Amino acid sequence: MSSRSRGAGALVALVALFTAGYLAPYLLPTVVGRLSAGLGLTPAQAGLVGSALLLGSSSAGFALAAHGERIGPRRAARAGLLAMLVGYGSAAATGTVPLVVAGAVLGGLGSGTATAVAAAGIAGRPDPHRASALGLLSVSATAGALYLTLPHLGGGHAPPLLAIACAAALVWPVTGRLPGGTRARARTDAMTGPLPYRRAGAVLAGGILCWSLAQNALWGVSGRIGLTQAGLSEVTVGAVFAVALGAGLAGVTAAGALGSRLGRAVPIGAGTVLIAGCVLLSSAAGDLLSFATGEILWNAVYPVVLSYLLGLAASLDPRGRWAVLVGSASSLGVACGPVTGSLLSEGVGYPGMGTVLCALLLLVAAPMTAVARHVSGRPLVPGSIRRRGGAPAAVLAGTASATPSLVPQVGAPEQPVAPIRVSAARRRLTKSTFGLAGVRGRG
Secondary structure, X not given: OOHHHHHHHHHHHHHHHHHHXXXXXXXXXXXXXXXXXXXXXXXXXXXXXXXXXXXXXXXXXXXXXXXXXXXXXXXXXXXXXXXXXHHHHHHHHOOOHHHHHHHHHHHHHHHHHHXXXXXXXXXXXXXXXXXXXXXXXXXXXXXXXXXXXXXXXXXXXXXXXXXXXXXXXXXXXXXHHOOOHHHHHHHHHHOOOOOOOHHHHHHHXXXXXXXXXXXXXXXXXXXXXXXXXXXXXXXXXXXXXXXXXXXXXXXXHHHXXXXXXXXXXXXXXXXXXXXXXXXXXXXXXXXXXXXXXXHHHHHHHHHHHHHHHHHHHHHHOOOOHHHHHHHHHHHHHHHHHHHHHHHHHHHHHHHHHHHHHHHHHHHHHHHHHHHHHHHHHXXXXXXXXXXXXXXXXXXXXXXXXOOHHHOOOOOOOOOOOOOOOHHHHHHHHHXXXXXXXXXXXXX
16 A cells, blocks of 8 residues: 555544544533433533533543553554443433433543544644544534434433444444554554753643633523524524525535635634634624624634644644643633633623623634744754754744755654764864874975
8 A cells, every 4th residue: 555545544534533522522512402301400410511521631631642652543542442342332322311321421522532642643744723623524514414403303411422432332343543552562663752942831731721612501401592592493493593504514615615724823822812802703793684794703703713823733743742742732722611611691691601701712812823823933954953842843944945855754754863972073073183284394
């Protein structure tokens, strides 16, 4: 099999794994709603179950950020998919609340593991932004199809959980295209070193945590805004959400086509400012026009900015450690979002909640844009690879305008440096100098 075929197969496996791992957060509104209706839980209790699921997902990501390569991508991916299958399947098969919670948390751990493996693999691709866009496009399409299908599969909490478990089972066969433990260990040995760009990565992780929290704080109460404040029917609100998901697909497609033509700073900064305006518009909506405009435009821009944020995290470290950490921080923000939205809406009302979330988004837009400018805009010249971080700097060199023959391949390990004993070199230099002096004297 050619290297190109193997690369395409690995990309398919990573996109499929990304889809399975991200499916639970995308289906969280229907999972929480069905837990409330099917098990007799209050909305707050059902929301806490959903938050526990997402906290399990983010915990798995943080745990694998440092140890994933020791396990190996294939083994870790299969362990995550197995946890998803057992966890979500057992939660769907029982009506006992403690068992449902335990199954949801186990499934969340599996989802986080699958997402972490996919994020680390995408970081090592030649074009991580394109791979991230493909993953978001795949999970958006899958979630949209399930949102249209699940209402026809009966009520109760089982159908959405079974759908996620089935997705894990369908992805299992393609994990054979992922590298095994031996290749992962060889990669680790070839690319050891401290975590690069620590300050920029920490700022990005903190920014995306607040960014995701703001998104999901609004998403968790959007249905209630449409029903109570805008005075819309449930059918109309559902139709608006369906159109919004379609707009999200269009946004991801546009992001993949646009690629890196505008860099990363402009889409991240301008996109976050636009999202802040949409949050303000949706939270203050009093009729169909304002509600639909805010929700549809917001869902169209959100995946575009997310794809660039994930691509930026992947570019910080080709080993994928920052991609995993930033993705886990995003999952943590997703988990805390619904609770934050509920507390803010109860305390200051929907318009006040929108004002707070808008201010938070504008506040984090500046540091995230600064990270994008710092990492993407730093000039890199031949000979500076070792000074600026070895293999991570090679990723930047691959996108710079330097001479291709003088730039290492993207993700390639550094060339070994041969040690030179100074004393021996000094003796040779001394002999050469005296020899030349003698020649001049005899002349």
